[in-house]
Amino acid sequence: xxxxPISGSPISGTARIGRRRAxxxxxLAATTLLTSGCAGWVRDNLTQSPTPWRRVQxxxxxxxxxxxxxxxxxxxxxxxxxxxxxxxxxxxxxxTVLPGENRLTIDVQTLPDSLFGALVQPPxxxxxxxxxxxxxxxxTKREFPEMTVKVAxxxxxxxxxxYDYVTxxxxxxxxxxxxxxxxxxxxxxxxxIEAVRLEYRACGVGSNIRAMLAPFDGLSLTLPETVLEAxxxxxx
Amino acid sequence: xxxxxxLSALLLAGIAATGAGNGAWAQSSGGARALAPGVxxxxxxxxxxxxxxxxxxxxxxxxxxYARIGDGERLEAEIARLRALDPGWEPxxxxxxxxxxxxxxxxxxxxxxxxxxxxxxARAAIAEQRRKSPSWQPSDKLLQELDTAESAGRIxxxxxxxxxxxxxxxxxxxxxxxxxxxxxxxxxxAEAYAELKQADRAFDTYRTIVSTxxxxxxxxxxxxKASRYLSPDQLRELTAxxxxxxxxxxxxxxxxxxxxxxxxxxxxxxxxxAASSGAKPGALSAADLSRIQGIVRDKQDADGAIALxxxxxxxxxxxxxxSWFSQANGWAPSDKSAEGLVLAYNGLGEKAxxxxxAAPWKGKSSRIDQALKAxxxxxxxxxxxxxxxxxxxxxxxxxRQDFAExxxxxxxxxxKSGPTAALLQQRGWCLLEMKRPxxxxxxxxxxxxxxxxEPAKGGQSAGAGGRTPAAAGxxxxxxxxxxxxxGQAVARLATGDTVGLTRDLPRANMTPAxxxxxxxxxxxxxxxxxxxxxRYNDVLRLLDxxxxxxxxxxxxxxxxxxxxxxxxxxxxxxxxFKSVDDRLSTEESRxxxxxxxxxxxxxx
Numbered sequence: 005x006x007x008x009p010i011s012g013s014p015i016s017g018t019a020r021i022g023r024r025r026a027x028x029x030x031x032l033a034a035t036t037l038l039t040s041g042c043a044g045w046v047r048d049n050l051t052q053s054p055t056p057w058r059r060v061q062x063x064x065x066x067x068x069x070x071x072x073x074x075x076x077x078x079x080x081x082x083x084x085x086x087x088x089x090x091x092x093x094x095x096x097x098x099x100t101v102l103p104g105e106n107r108l109t110i111d112v113q114t115l116p117d118s119l120f121g122a123l124v125q126p127p128x129x130x131x132x133x134x135x136x137x138x139x140x141x142x143x144t145k146r147e148f149p150e151m152t153v154k155v156a157x158x159x160x161x162x163x164x165x166x167y168d169y170v171t172x173x174x175x176x177x178x179x180x181x182x183x184x185x186x187x188x189x190x191x192x193x194x195x196x197i198e199a200v201r202l203e204y205r206a207c208g209v210g211s212n213i214r215a216m217l218a219p220f221d222g223l224s225l226t227l228p229e230t231v232l233e234a235x236x237x238x239x240x
Numbered sequence: 241x242x243x244x245x246x247l248s249a250l251l252l253a254g255i256a257a258t259g260a261g262n263g264a265w266a267q268s269s270g271g272a273r274a275l276a277p278g279v280x281x282x283x284x285x286x287x288x289x290x291x292x293x294x295x296x297x298x299x300x301x302x303x304x305x306y307a308r309i310g311d312g313e314r315l316e317a318e319i320a321r322l323r324a325l326d327p328g329w330e331p332x333x334x335x336x337x338x339x340x341x342x343x344x345x346x347x348x349x350x351x352x353x354x355x356x357x358x359x360x361x362a363r364a365a366i367a368e369q370r371r372k373s374p375s376w377q378p379s380d381k382l383l384q385e386l387d388t389a390e391s392a393g394r395i396x397x398x399x400x401x402x403x404x405x406x407x408x409x410x411x412x413x414x415x416x417x418x419x420x421x422x423x424x425x426x427x428x429x430a431e432a433y434a435e436l437k438q439a440d441r442a443f444d445t446y447r448t449i450v451s452t453x454x455x456x457x458x459x460x461x462x463x464x465k466a467s468r469y470l471s472p473d474q475l476r477e478l479t480a481x482x483x484x485x486x487x488x489x490x491x492x493x494x495x496x497x498x499x500x501x502x503x504x505x506x507x508x509x510x511x512x513x514a515a516s517s518g519a520k521p522g523a524l525s526a527a528d529l530s531r532i533q534g535i536v537r538d539k540q541d542a543d544g545a546i547a548l549x550x551x552x553x554x555x556x557x558x559x560x561x562x563s564w565f566s567q568a569n570g571w572a573p574s575d576k577s578a579e580g581l582v583l584a585y586n587g588l589g590e591k592a593x594x595x596x597x598a599a600p601w602k603g604k605s606s607r608i609d610q611a612l613k614a615x616x617x618x619x620x621x622x623x624x625x626x627x628x629x630x631x632x633x634x635x636x637x638x639x640r641q642d643f644a645e646x647x648x649x650x651x652x653x654x655x656k657s658g659p660t661a662a663l664l665q666q667r668g669w670c671l672l673e674m675k676r677p678x679x680x681x682x683x684x685x686x687x688x689x690x691x692x693x694e695p696a697k698g699g700q701s702a703g704a705g706g707r708t709p710a711a712a713g714x715x716x717x718x719x720x721x722x723x724x725x726x727g728q729a730v731a732r733l734a735t736g737d738t739v740g741l742t743r744d745l746p747r748a749n750m751t752p753a754x755x756x757x758x759x760x761x762x763x764x765x766x767x768x769x770x771x772x773x774x775r776y777n778d779v780l781r782l783l784d785x786x787x788x789x790x791x792x793x794x795x796x797x798x799x800x801x802x803x804x805x806x807x808x809x810x811x812x813x814x815x816x817f818k819s820v821d822d823r824l825s826t827e828e829s830r831x832x833x834x835x836x837x838x839x840x841x842x843x844x
Binding site: 053056057058059078079081095097098101102103104105 | 643644645647648651674675676677678679681682735736737738739740769772773
């Protein structure tokens with residue numbers, strides 16, 4: 005709105021001085037911000053980088069697992085990537101003498117809560133699709149060296165819907181690697197959660213694959229926001 | 241550094257597709273010559289000179305630009321190119337004199353952007369200029385260079401994301417982008433063919449490079465690159481061609497000739513390593529073994545001798561293993577060779593010799609302290625077993641580095657006679673070797689707790705509150721408690737818990753040597769993280785601080801090189817990579833040297 009100068013009025017004079025002072029301060033602040041680059045600016049915004057892993061108590065995990073003698077929780081860690089991703093690793097006991105840790109990993113992708121957050125997002129911490137045949141092959145080779153690996157023909161279901169898995173076996177032990185991407189916003193996920201990715205790796209003695217998958221089948225997500233289970237689980 | 245004039249005039253065989261999806265080298269028109277069936281090399285014109293200028297009129301824009309920025313090599317190449325186009329042309333006498341601005345628009349800013357790799361910005365600046373001066377036209381040379389740079393960018397980007405067919409298509413659309421002076425793109429094209437299972441075309445591409453690009457080093461690097469995809473016979477052919485075809489004056493191609501032998505040695509050592517680790521026990525024939533022994537002896541290669549030592553140790557041929565570990569230790573003393581020596585002597589039952597071999601490193605190297613456990617198995621911090629003499633089943637498993645067996649034996653021992661602090665600690669070390677650090681940390685913590693409950697014995701303290709043996713200036717020997725704390729720290733490092741570990745380290749009950757080792761590892765981890773975060777000054781700061789604690793290993797030397805490179809301290813980066821490469825040349829060190837060199841000399 006255009007100003008109407010009222011000369012001589014002490015009130016209007018004060019107002020004008022006030023406005024000029026405010027404008028001057030704004031310019032000064034802007035200049036300070038611009039010129040402070042020499043000492044107070046770094047090239048990359050590290051808020052988008054993953055933080056180092058930090059240990060958390062099992063009680064602080066966003067998941068509960070059924071009690072298991074073979075696969076107890078040994079340790080838990082978490083890290084953030086930007087304001088969007090939270091990742092958790094739950095290390096489980098490994099009753100075999102095979103290399104590698106048994107674990108459940110959970111990545112929670114939330115929606116940014118500001119325009120800036122929407123504009124500056126970290127790269128996605130998990131690929132979609134979660135696996136291709138090539139990446140699955142490379143992963144199983146790394147996870148289960150010298151074991152016979154088989155991709156399960158049919159998916160299985162847990163509380164959060166279908167998931168896929170591979171099995172690996174040698175003469176004594178069996179292992180499973182299962183993965184799941186939850187993106188059902190109609191029923192399962194609250195508005196703020198974009199996706200949840202789960203991956204489970206377990207090796208045990210013997211050949212009972214169902215027993216090895218039991219923790220994954222029975223897990224329950226306890227995120228701060230409500231995640232509902234999928235319907236029609238057939239009594240699971 | 242001078243570059244043969246011919247270099248910039250050599251186009252790596254045109255890749256114009258000979259059909260849909262067919263990325264064969266172009267059947268170039270006049271001026272092309274066949275070097276091998278199906279492969280042709282265009283001799284002129286140079287990159288970016290798609291159409292010849294009108295007779296009697298030579299485009300000197302690029303020439304003057306190179307003169308202005310003082311790039312002698314490119315200047316020389318450009319002169320040669322222009323002479324090839326017009327034999328009667330002579331370089332202008334005022335090439336280095338300050339030039340009045342050419343009528344119209346000075347193109348320097350666009351060339352500067354192009355040189356800095358800012359192709360999109362250069363295009364935008366040209367468009368803006370044209371908006372201001374509609375009658376102005378950028379020079380053909382500038383436009384061609386922009387096209388070439390864009391194609392090169394497309395090739396790099398497609399290759400980085402493994403879109404191999406796109407690499408081939410982009411190269412076919414713009415063959416100039418894969419010339420000798422853009423060798424990286426030529427390598428990427430060959431790799432794309434190989435990944436697309438077009439082995440013949442991959443081979444043809446490598447063959448064209450080694451027979452046309454004149455620099456011996458580039459030919460040699462090409463052979464190393466090709467070794468990932470080609471058969472030994474093809475590599476042999478490539479080496480022969482690289483050592484003889486189209487030699488350039490002043491180049492020494494003997495290094496090309498030796499590449500094949502080096503590759504062969506590498507392959508044999510790899511197979512030896514696989515055989516030693518038990519992955520493929522029968523993978524090495526007697527002839528191979530004898531050959532590699534000869535090579536290792538000739539080159540006095542300590543790492544090769546250690547690999548041989550482990551091979552024989554795995555075969556339980558302890559005498560032969562001892563001989564190779566001794567040899568390695570003689571050539572280049574290290575805790576790695578001493579470790580093998582300790583275990584080989586132990587396998588022979590010569591415990592005194594084993595202890596003597598360990599003496600120089602005892603308390604200084606965790607590797608040696610671990611190996612000594614096979615010689616003098618821990619009896620438990622508080623009494624433990626007083627078992628019979630001679631290597632136990634567990635010792636033998638450790639000597640074989642069979643850590644799965646270690647876990648089995650410890651499990652059955654615990655099931656039979658209950659846990660001891662020493663057994664739990666050993667379980668921790670074996671779990672660490674099995675890449676199960678979280679369980680290892682728990683095992684060390686359990687050992688710690690158990691040691692605190694067990695009554696202290698001898699000079700060693702058993703619990704976390706135990707006294708430290710640093711008194712009277714004696715060399716520090718870690719107590720059981722310190723060993724457990726150290727084990728936990730190593731496990732935490734492996735799980736990536738750097739923040740927590742940094743916080744807890746000052747209060748941790750460890751010997752100063754153990755603390756220094758963990759601190760150095762923490763700084764190395766943080767330096768790696770800083771590099772990923774592009775905090776290059778931090779990388780150098782951390783590496784410098786680490787170097788005060790312990791010598792810098794080669795992987796961190798390479799890291800330092802990349803930090804310097806990214807800070808645009810190219811000369812220092814080159815010196816760093818070169819010093820690492822001169823000691824032992826690997827793919828990583830060669831890559832650092834090559835890329836830095838190319839950056840310094842604008843040789844992309």
